[in-house]
Amino acid sequence: MSVNWKAFTQQISHYQSFVLVSHIRPDCDALGSELGMAEVLRTIGKTVRIINAHRTPAALNFLDPAEAIEVLGDHVEPEDISCDCIMIMDTSAWAQLGDMGDVIRAASCDKIVLDHHIGEDALNATMYKDYQAEATGHLVVQAADALGVPITRSMGMPLFAAIATDTGWFRFPSVTAETYRVIGRLIDAGVVPSEIYGDLYERDTIGRLKLRGTILSRTEAELDGKLMHTYVKKEDFAACGAMPNDTEDAINLTLAVQGAQAAVIFVEQLKGGFKLSFRSRCEMDSNEVAQLFGGGGHRAAAGAFVEGTLEEVQNRVLPAVRKAVQGE
Incomplete structure (x- = not known):
């Protein structure tokens, strides 16, 4: 179009x-x-x-x-x-x-x-x-x-x-x-x-660097390293001295891992719920996955927002991401 x-x-x-x-x-x-x-x-x-x-x-x-x-x-x-x-x-x-x-x-x-x-x-x-x-x-x-x-x-x-x-x-x-x-x-x-x-990119704060360290330290790999996922809790911002927008582009860092083909980050919002960001370099259509949760975007990058606790949101979202990465 x-x-x-x-x-x-x-x-x-x-x-x-x-x-x-x-x-x-x-x-x-x-x-x-x-x-x-x-x-x-x-x-x-x-x-x-x-x-x-x-x-x-x-x-x-x-x-x-x-x-x-x-x-x-x-x-x-x-x-x-x-x-x-x-x-x-x-x-x-x-x-x-x-x-x-x-x-x-x-x-x-x-x-x-x-x-x-x-x-x-x-x-x-x-x-x-x-x-x-x-x-x-x-x-x-x-x-x-x-x-x-x-x-x-x-x-x-x-x-x-x-x-x-x-x-x-x-x-x-x-x-x-x-x-x-x-x-x-x-x-x-x-x-x-x-x-x-x-x-x-060259005016980072110490808080932003610390938050990225927290995000990277929580990264988990699944599906033989094809899928990476991590999360941010709202209390992390105060603990690191960071701002909510300091999470921007952090998901792309997880794709630097050799063999990584898709990634998702769960970012808790200050008023509750989680902002989701999806990235794909494989069969997974990020837009299609995001639409399952009321979001959207592009094949390679998309986002959504889901209410609930971290465990609840992960349990809803990750199965859909796994299926998409596996081409199911």
Whole structure:
């Protein structure tokens, strides 16, 4: 499924004011896509606000030096939100929108979705999706092209971060030759990859390092080393001096073990329940497994949320993962 950019540009032309929204626990693709799209729209004379349900993780504040991203509940209430169009980015699921989902449901304006994830809820929105795209950030570059907007350095920086992180810094199978062509254009626009890499991966806290040590120490291998799984309890954050977002990308470390083909991490949330992240380099379709638990994503990477204790959640999830890894 590819995006009909002619229809997209025609629809954009009908509106003057936009609110951009993305998923809870926003990552680089969510934030970078919003920031990049906001600049694209402003370049063609549109009025734009970015309003999310969750705050930007502290480690990703470098993406938004102007602090343009607003947060629902932080001096922004539902009645303060008015626009011609709400653009939902990097998700197509109500569960991923948090409290902004209620705002979107109640809004009488038109809605647009720009996303690269497989599967979607009935959001009462016009869908512009490309399941083959490695990141929503790539779709924003295509949107800029369709709208006749040149890529600038300030636009390119968050979009580079979006694409780089959603591809595991270009390690995942979703990377194509077109990925590198787009990245080349962003570099031509003035983006400096080493600066973004440094902001993302070379500013760890002691707490983050300790938490990763805890995660790795709990890693268990099954199915002759093909499946790796580990977990984080909510008390681990205080014990290590870490933040909840310090678990991001930790699952990928378990795949560094020789022979590992799939992995799952169970991360207990501060309000209870577990966030699940799945990764696959084998027959297992991460998206299909995640959908069994109300989540979704891509074949190689997906996520979900499940209520219960660690033992209860593991007993529900791991049998399904084992079957998927074994191709059953």
